[in-house]
Amino acid sequence: MAEVVVVADKEAAGELAAESIQALIAAKPDAVLGLATGSTPLPVYRALARRVAAAGTDVSHVRGYALDEYVGLPAGHPESYRAVITREVVEPLGLTPSLIHVPNGAIATIEHAGADYEKAIAESGGVDVQLLGIGTDGHIGFNEPGSSFASVTRVKTLTEQTRKDNARFFASEDDVPMHCITQGLSTILRARHLLLLAFGEGKAEALAGAVEGPVSASNPGSAIQLHPHVTVLVDEAAASKLRNIDYYRYAYAHKPAWQKL
Ligand code: GLP
Numbered sequence: 001m002a003e004v005v006v007v008a009d010k011e012a013a014g015e016l017a018a019e020s021i022q023a024l025i026a027a028k029p030d031a032v033l034g035l036a037t038g039s040t041p042l043p044v045y046r047a048l049a050r051r052v053a054a055a056g057t058d059v060s061h062v063r064g065y066a067l068d069e070y071v072g073l074p075a076g077h078p079e080s081y082r083a084v085i086t087r088e089v090v091e092p093l094g095l096t097p098s099l100i101h102v103p104n105g106a107i108a109t110i111e112h113a114g115a116d117y118e119k120a121i122a123e124s125g126g127v128d129v130q131l132l133g134i135g136t137d138g139h140i141g142f143n144e145p146g147s148s149f150a151s152v153t154r155v156k157t158l159t160e161q162t163r164k165d166n167a168r169f170f171a172s173e174d175d176v177p178m179h180c181i182t183q184g185l186s187t188i189l190r191a192r193h194l195l196l197l198a199f200g201e202g203k204a205e206a207l208a209g210a211v212e213g214p215v216s217a218s219n220p221g222s223a224i225q226l227h228p229h230v231t232v233l234v235d236e237a238a239a240s241k242l243r244n245i246d247y248y249r250y251a252y253a254h255k256p257a258w259q260k261l
Contacts, residue, residue: 002196002211002230003261004248006239010199013233014043017131017195020231020261022051024128030061034130034188035089035100036141037066037081040197041131042088049092060096064089065121067132067141068182069105071155079169080105103153103181113181114153121153121187130191134198134221137161138206142182143220151184185223194230195261196221198238207234208241231261 007013021044024031035041052059069081077083082102090100101120104113121127132140137159143151144159157179158166167173188194198207210221211232224230239245 002224002232003251004211004232004234004239004242004245005252005261006234006236006245006249009235010040010043010197011047013197013199013235014045014047016233016261017044017197018047018051020195021048021129022055022057023260025052025057025059025062028128029058030063031128032124032126033062033064034127034132034191035064035066035085036131036133037068037084037088038133040133040199044131044195044197045089045092052093059093062093062095062099063124064095064100065117065124065127065183066100066102067130067188068180069103070177071105071110071179071181072107072177073105075106103183105177105181110155110181114155117153117181117183118187121183121190127191129193129195130188132188132194132196132224134196134203134206134210135162136165136202136206138209138219138221140185140196140210140221140223141188142180143185143188143223145218145220147185147220148217149185149189149223149226152187153181153183155179155181185220189223189227192229194224194227195233196224196230197233199235201237201240203234203238204241207232207238208243212243 073080103117163176166176209219215222215225
């Protein structure tokens, strides 16, 4: 089962995740990071940027693969996930831009963009740690409810709910693209460690479904139950609908000193 860690706030979650990622980079300088967008992982990137700067960690060989991208946004659009990853991750951390990959949402090459991305991930040796947020409808990456557990990187149609949720990043809901290209659930499950974060009451139901609900394509986040190494970092509000919360707290309080996240 997933290790669920309830933290005081998103900054505390960011520190824990960043500590784990920094240790990975120290042990494996060309580590492959699975990068997520959305507001959830931002505290992780901020904490990691601070930590690597303070410790002088060499991140120039770190590689990265983003989960997803909108289809059809003009190159350089500030809300394209390529631009977001550059702004929030590559620049603050000082990563090498050519080593950081985002699915290609350009229409001209979209038919083979999914297969190209799968090939690139496989050739990298696979993702060491995959950061994940979760949508209010339970999506991870952009795998909307109904996504096959066997799915790989491909084009999906966003749900109306997701377009509403993401309208805050655009001038209006109509400006949110209709389609996206996203790693599949099977792609995500191939990463060696999954680090799922969720904050706020709005995520409580999706989070409980992912961690404790039935494993079902109707709830894509529940795919994490099929993975052997998952860490879930949540604040009290996002944890509020977990039934086994007392056990998670108990297990974390008694975590063996030698065991990492
Ligand atoms: C977006 C992204 C997901 C993200 C989710 C939650 O649509 N494609 O990767 O996890 O929605 O977003 P937020 O973290 O802003 O709540």
